[in-house]
Amino acid sequence: MSFPAMTESSAEYSKAKNLFPGGVNSPVRYYDPYPRYIAKGGGSRIYDIDGTSYTDYCLAYGPLILGHAHPSMKKALSKASEIGVNFGAPTEFEIDLGTLIKSAVPAMQRMRFTSSGTEATMHAIRLARSFTGRKIIIKAEGCFHGSHDYALIKAGSGALTHGEPSSPGVPDEVAGSVAVASFNEIDSFKKVIKEKAGKIAAVIVEPVMGNAGVILPEKSFLAELREVTSDNDILLIFDEVITGFRFHYGAYHSQIGIVPDLITLGKIIGGGLPIGAFGGRDDIMSNVSPEGRTYVSGTFSGNTLSMLGGIETLHALKGANYSKLSEMTGKMCSELSETISKKVKCTINQIGTMFQIFFEKESVRSYSDAIGSDQKQFLRYFRFALDSGIYMPPSTFETNFVSFAHTYDDLQKFISMTEEFFRQ
Secondary structure (H helix, E strand, C coil): CCCCCCCHHHHHHHHHCCCCHHHCCCHHHCCCCCCCCEEEEEECEEEECCCCEEEECCHHHCCCCCCECCHHHHHHHHHHHHHCCCCCCCCHHHHHHHHHHHHHCCCCCEEEEECCHHHHHHHHHHHHHHHHCCCEEEEECCCCCCCCCCCCEECCCCCCCECEECCCCCCHHHHCCEEEECCCCHHHHHHHHHHCCCCEEEEEECCCECCCCCECCCCCHHHHHHHHHHHCCCEEEEECCCCCCCCCCCCHHHHHCCCCCEEEEEHHHHECECCEEEEECHHHHCCECCCCCECCCCCCCCCHHHHHHHHHHHHHHHCCCHHHHHHHHHHHHHHHHHHHHCCCCEEEEEECCEEEEEECCCCCCCHHHHHCCCHHHHHHHHHHHHHCCEECCCCCCCCEECCCCCCHHHHHHHHHHHHHHHHC
């Protein structure tokens, strides 16, 4: 599909290129020939500056599980505007949100708020190294834990070797302290643990991969990972920045009966405002400054605005019907799969309100499977969807989300768009 020769969005993008690298403030926001500039949102819809409306399945990459401009968020913003957004000092709102989180996620015996999921995983890794006195971290290939140095590591020539930087600017010395194993393959983790015996501080993993599309854990993988880390006195960190409060009122690990040593949260717990948190066992968290020597700080950590946004969001989610929304999403994905499979091979991975489409793949259970999908076909599909009034992340390696604001008609529109795409 062709884009208009000149729109308000294209004019704004021309200005943005002179201000920001690539014209954007996060690389996932760019797509050819220019991104649509959003003016406002409401419920399941967003509107660009040219007046075009879209049903939104990006949802700011996950935080907006209640949809855009939800009354709870309006309440939080109104209150913060009256009392102040940040004081650099403790407030009762930190305690209120922390209490809500701890009651829903008991494994977070104590926690520390941050301003992003990136900060949360960065501090959790530092804390794990401090607590154990060891240096090496194991991560799973394709799992994304933010954009700090220790997270931007991928597999080298083999999935079981030390990692190599995924971005220029990450020192080789950092890459040398991060080993990479394969998601859903417990033997690859066991092999690294055996090779680096006594040197591994922690394993960090997304329990459901959300930045290589959607990749689900296989039946026993996470339980076996918990067992092997415990047997070898290695900390297990679950990065639940995406999955926390996504599938039920709480964290994903409690649904599957596995207790990690440290957990990171973000996205939903702020309702769309900047936030992150890491926490876990009390004996580990007691090493965080000022109680311990592991330094963690932030000007905006626990700021009033984000705390109020989180409080109101979690209150709204307490009585939410997660099962109904998951059922709606599953039904849509089943119909999408049936429609697409009549024309081309495809896999749709879905769990709860997360889903992604992989073209020309019959199964996607790992990062290597995901990168083997037809990315060009996905981009054609994305552009057709955009021109049809459906906004989704512009990459097969991201995740689509469904919010409580989405309706049955919204989901049917996604199916109809897909049918039209293949008719053309």
